[in-house]
Amino acid sequence: MSTAQTTTACIRVAVTSAPADLFDYLPPVPGGPVVPCAGMRVLVPFGRGRRVGMITSVAATSALPPDRLKRIDALLDRTPLLTDGDLRFVLWAARYYQCSPAEALFSAIPARLRRPEPVLDPAAPGWRATAAGATLAMADLQRAPRQRDALGLLRSQPAGLEDGMLRQRLGDCSAALRALASKGLVARCRIAADAGNGPSASAPNAEHPPPKSAQASDQAPNQDTGPELNTEQQQAVDIIAQQSGFGCFLLDGVTGSGKTEVYLRLIEGALAQGRQVLVLVPEIGLTPQLRERFARRIAAPMAVLHSALGERERELAWQQAASGRARLVLGTRSAIFTPMPALGLLIVDEEHDASLKQQDGFRYSARDLAVRRGQLADSPVVLGSATPSLETLFNAREGRYRRLALTRRAGQAADPDIRLVDIRGQYLETGLSHALLTHMDQQIEAGNQVLLFLNRRGFSPVLTCHDCGWVSECNHCDARMTLHRGRDQLLCHHCGLTQPRPLRCPCCESPDLRPLGQGTERVEDTLRKRFAGVPLARIDRDSTRRKGELERLLAAAQRGDYRILLGTQMLAKGHHLPAITLVGIMDIDFGLYGTDFRAAERMAQLLIQVAGRAGRADRPGTVLVQTRHPQHPMLERLLRQGYGSFAEAALAERAAAALPPFSHQALLRADSPKAQAALEFLRQVLVTARPLAPPSVEFWGPAPAQMERRAGRVRAQLLLQAPRRSQLQGLLATLLPRLRALPAPRHVRWSIDVDPKDL
Ligand code: ADP
Ligand code: ZN
Ligand code: ZN
Numbered sequence: 001m002s003t004a005q006t007t008t009a010c011i012r013v014a015v016t017s018a019p020a021d022l023f024d025y026l027p028p029v030p031g032g033p034v035v036p037c038a039g040m041r042v043l044v045p046f047g048r049g050r051r052v053g054m055i056t057s058v059a060a061t062s063a064l065p066p067d068r069l070k071r072i073d074a075l076l077d078r079t080p081l082l083t084d085g086d087l088r089f090v091l092w093a094a095r096y097y098q099c100s101p102a103e104a105l106f107s108a109i110p111a112r113l114r115r116p117e118p119v120l121d122p123a124a125p126g127w128r129a130t131a132a133g134a135t136l137a138m139a140d141l142q143r144a145p146r147q148r149d150a151l152g153l154l155r156s157q158p159a160g161l162e163d164g165m166l167r168q169r170l171g172d173c174s175a176a177l178r179a180l181a182s183k184g185l186v187a188r189c190r191i192a193a194d195a196g197n198g199p200s201a202s203a204p205n206a207e208h209p210p211p212k213s214a215q216a217s218d219q220a221p222n223q224d225t226g227p228e229l230n231t232e233q234q235q236a237v238d239i240i241a242q243q244s245g246f247g248c249f250l251l252d253g254v255t256g257s258g259k260t261e262v263y264l265r266l267i268e269g270a271l272a273q274g275r276q277v278l279v280l281v282p283e284i285g286l287t288p289q290l291r292e293r294f295a296r297r298i299a300a301p302m303a304v305l306h307s308a309l310g311e312r313e314r315e316l317a318w319q320q321a322a323s324g325r326a327r328l329v330l331g332t333r334s335a336i337f338t339p340m341p342a343l344g345l346l347i348v349d350e351e352h353d354a355s356l357k358q359q360d361g362f363r364y365s366a367r368d369l370a371v372r373r374g375q376l377a378d379s380p381v382v383l384g385s386a387t388p389s390l391e392t393l394f395n396a397r398e399g400r401y402r403r404l405a406l407t408r409r410a411g412q413a414a415d416p417d418i419r420l421v422d423i424r425g426q427y428l429e430t431g432l433s434h435a436l437l438t439h440m441d442q443q444i445e446a447g448n449q450v451l452l453f454l455n456r457r458g459f460s461p462v463l464t465c466h467d468c469g470w471v472s473e474c475n476h477c478d479a480r481m482t483l484h485r486g487r488d489q490l491l492c493h494h495c496g497l498t499q500p501r502p503l504r505c506p507c508c509e510s511p512d513l514r515p516l517g518q519g520t521e522r523v524e525d526t527l528r529k530r531f532a533g534v535p536l537a538r539i540d541r542d543s544t545r546r547k548g549e550l551e552r553l554l555a556a557a558q559r560g561d562y563r564i565l566l567g568t569q570m571l572a573k574g575h576h577l578p579a580i581t582l583v584g585i586m587d588i589d590f591g592l593y594g595t596d597f598r599a600a601e602r603m604a605q606l607l608i609q610v611a612g613r614a615g616r617a618d619r620p621g622t623v624l625v626q627t628r629h630p631q632h633p634m635l636e637r638l639l640r641q642g643y644g645s646f647a648e649a650a651l652a653e654r655a656a657a658a659l660p661p662f663s664h665q666a667l668l669r670a671d672s673p674k675a676q677a678a679l680e681f682l683r684q685v686l687v688t689a690r691p692l693a694p695p696s697v698e699f700w701g702p703a704p705a706q707m708e709r710r711a712g713r714v715r716a717q718l719l720l721q722a723p724r725r726s727q728l729q730g731l732l733a734t735l736l737p738r739l740r741a742l743p744a745p746r747h748v749r750w751s752i753d754v755d756p757k758d759l
Contacts, residue, residue: 009059009066010026010059010060011027011036011042012024012025012058012059013025013044013053013072014053014102014105015044015051015052016051016103016106016114017051017102018100018102022056022101023046024064024069025069025070026070027072028042029071034075036072036075037055037058037080038055038082038084039055039080039081039082040054040055040077040080041116042073044070045070045071050073053102054102056101076117077119081339083341085376086337088376090108091105092372093364096729097362097754098732099362099364104362107334107361107362108334109337110315111315112311112315119315120315120316120319124163124191125162125188125191126160126162126163126165126191127154127160127161127166127188128159129151129158130184130187132185134155136151146170146176147176150166150173150176150177150186151180151186153169160189168291168304171288226261227258227261230258232405232408233257233258233261233262236249236404237266240382245378245380246374246377247381248401249402249403249404250393250396250403251382251383251385252386252393252396252404253406254409255409255612256612257409258410259386259406260293262406263347263349263382263384264294267294267328267347268297268298270345271300273344274344275344275345276321276328276329276341276342277327277329277347278329278336278345279294279329279331279348279349280335280336280347280356280367280370281350282355282573283333283355288551288555294328298328300327300328301326301328302327302328303321303326303328304317304331305317305318305321305329305331305332305334306331306332307332307334322338322339322341324341332366333355333356333366343377344377344379345379346374346379346381347381347384348366348367348381351389351392352385352388352389353573354757363751363752363756367392386608387643388647390647390650390660391660394651394661414615416583416611416615416621417621418607418611418623419624420625420627421627423627429526429530430522430525431518431587431626432452432584436584436586437530439622440584443581443582449557449563449577449582450565450581450583451610452527452583452584453568453569453583453586453610454523454567454586455590456568457493457520457521459482459486459519460482460515460519461483461519462481462483462516463481463483463490463513463515463516464513464515465514466510466513467510468507468510470507470508474494476492476712477495477707477712478710479494479707479710483515484521485501487542494707520540523566524536527564531564534563534564535562535564536563537565538566538567539567540568550570554577557577558577560579569606571613572606572609580614580615580621581621583610583611583614583621585607585625588625588626588627589627591603592634592635596706596758596759598759600650604646610623633649634650658721663723664721664725664755665755666752666754667719667752667756667759668718668751669716669750669751669752670715670716670748670749670750671714671715671716671748671750672713672714672745672747672748672749674714675714677745677748678714678716678748679704680745681745681750682716684742685739685742686718688739689720692731692738693731694727696722696723696727697720697721697727697728698720700718700721701717701719702717703716704716713749732754
């Protein structure tokens with residue numbers, strides 16, 4: 001890192017939007033105050049313009065003669081954004097997922113830094129108590145508990161507290177702070193990264209006892225210690241805590257078995273040893289519920305990273321992790337790249353969840369990368385789920401991961417009773433059977449909560465003309481447009497195209513247009529009539545579009561404000577809704593005969609996760625699953641013998657068909673506005689690839705994609721499959737550079753997806 005500038009001959013740079021490779025440059029004009037180091041961003045001449053890049057290494061010589069090398073225009077950072085270890089990890093990921101080094105590196109840093117902008121000043125805006133605020137008698141704020149809490153907390157932190165920390169401790173308290181400011185009791189300030197806001201910052205009461213008069217604020221930053229662990233939980237904690245270097249654990253615990261409690265104990269242990277901890281969660285699970293639970297329990301600065309953050313907030317959180325100030329990082333998939341100098345434990349919650357896979361650009365699995373990162377950081381990795389992916393179960397079976405089971409629900413909660421409702425030949429009211437409605441009546445009458453699950457938003461998936469048979473097809477996709485009555489529109493869920501809801505048939509002008517089938521909007525309609533006066537909340541992407549709305553609805557549901565919750569998969573995950581005693585799954589059949597070989601696995605995971613919302617506290621829960629295939633062997637097995645047994649059977653099927661995890665896949669996708677062009681291109685790819693491949697590699701296709709036309713582009717794909725990962729990786733390493741050099745026909749776009757999740 002300290003290579004003196006005089007001996008530096010060549011600087012290797014990953015250049016944004018360049019083809020795959022790294023490029024060599026000469027150092028910037030000598031004499032600058034900063035020595036170029038790996039991990040710094042630079043501005044370089046490239047082609048006719050200038051690009052941002054990142055230095056990946058500094059070498060003594062280049063393969064190119066010096067007079068062919070251009071000079072770096074400017075260094076954009078004074079210190080490296082990524083350490084050598086971070087670089088090694090990201091570049092490994094780029095190689096594995098066949099993505100250019102620059103694309104991977106620039107996905108790993110905050111979005112703002114992809115542009116030639118300086119890093120943000122980490123001195124964060126915050127609040128401090130004024131002299132008047134420090135001496136006020138707390139009783140004066142008797143009737144303003146939010147203000148009292150905020151002032152109490154600030155009085156215990158003479159240097160002030162930054163906004164993020166205040167939010168972490170008190171929730172959204174901006175109104176209270178403004179009110180205090182208007183009385184001159186608190187003031188805005190900037191808090192430097194090292195201004196005594198170290199690990200003690202979020203446990204102010206321990207280090208700086210508040211003044212006597214501030215006692216009323218004691219309840220605000222209460223650190224709670226959690227329940228006593230049961231034997232299985234304790235065993236899991238003990239075994240994982242004993243692991244000193246890398247080791248991967250599967251925490252296989254039924255819903256509500258107390259996995260999060262296990263994480264919390266492990267986190268406390270790692271933090272006490274001075275290590276940092278990274279926790280990855282699926283996008284939708286990252287509600288304030290979880291964040292608050294962590295904040296209540298963990299007395300150390302925490303950085304939260306998720307997609308709803310603004311660029312600035314995200315970058316500051318990222319800096320806190322990178323500087324080592326934040327000891328705990330809680331984030332969604334891209335947080336896997338957060339630099340953490342003292343990383344000592346990685347936890348991936350809901351490891352089976354599809355949102356841990358990045359589906360475009362740099363296509364990576366954050367779960368799989370967590371295992372690799374744990375290896376590089378020589379730290380334990382914990383993968384937790386009630387419905388582990390078949391890949392992970394297989395790895396456990398093969399002895400690569402150690403499986404730790406939590407077989408019972410924690411506390412008093414009993415397992416839910418899951419039953420199938422055979423709806424063949426039954427009268428359905430907007431998709432609801434008599435049996436389901438009767439159960440709903442009973443539970444609502446008994447004062448309990450009911451959850452209905454339907455994984456289809458909108459009013460109806462199709463609008464059709466009763467006179468001529470016209471259907472609401474999308475002009476750009478091989479798909480139907482969904483009727484959304486709330487917005488009075490037809491909307492394509494695949495390309496986003498919207499149209500005003502037609503009043504007459506576009507073909508025959510008939511006014512008799514009828515919605516076919518049902519989405520959540522339509523079921524809501526029926527329920528509001530059938531259960532008039534019973535408070536109901538619909539929770540789907542449409543009803544939660546406004547920021548904070550999902551949190552508001554869930555908090556209200558938790559308080560018991562709603563008796564019926566109706567929703568899509570947003571409701572399936574993680575949320576703790578203790579009063580639910582009945583879960584109705586309106587339609588599970590989509591998963592039984594899906595075309596993708598993972599359809600059954602996904603169906604089983606969804607069913608068990610949704611069912612897991614029932615009876616999480618002291619009231620027992622029932623789950624009713626409507627189906628037209630009650631004798632389907634996989635469904636029967638899942639319900640009679642549980643997810644573990646289902647997974648065994650599903651793994652046996654995969655083994656017989658040599659499908660993942662018994663083989664390894666990469667998918668080449670191509671699309672073009674022109675019919676045939678993508679297929680034609682992939683045929684050419686196949687001709688290039690075959691001679692490079694060992695005989696064990698199989699090629700499937702090229703073939704049209706599942707939905708051939710989408711967003712106006714005609715799509716095709718070619719699947720590569722090999723018995724061993726190394727064979728596939730070897731082939732891709734030689735094939736991809738050739739494909740990049742291949743003159744792709746105009747308007748054909750292509751991409752590679754290693755370990756694809758959707759075929
Ligand atoms: P999971 O993450 O497996 O869904 P949680 O950790 O959220 O489970 O636990 C479910 C509920 O049970 C939570 O309310 C939690 O506080 C409670 N709980 C967890 N462990 C225990 C325990 N050992 N004793 C009593 N309650 C517990
Ligand atoms: Zn018509
Ligand atoms: Zn469309």
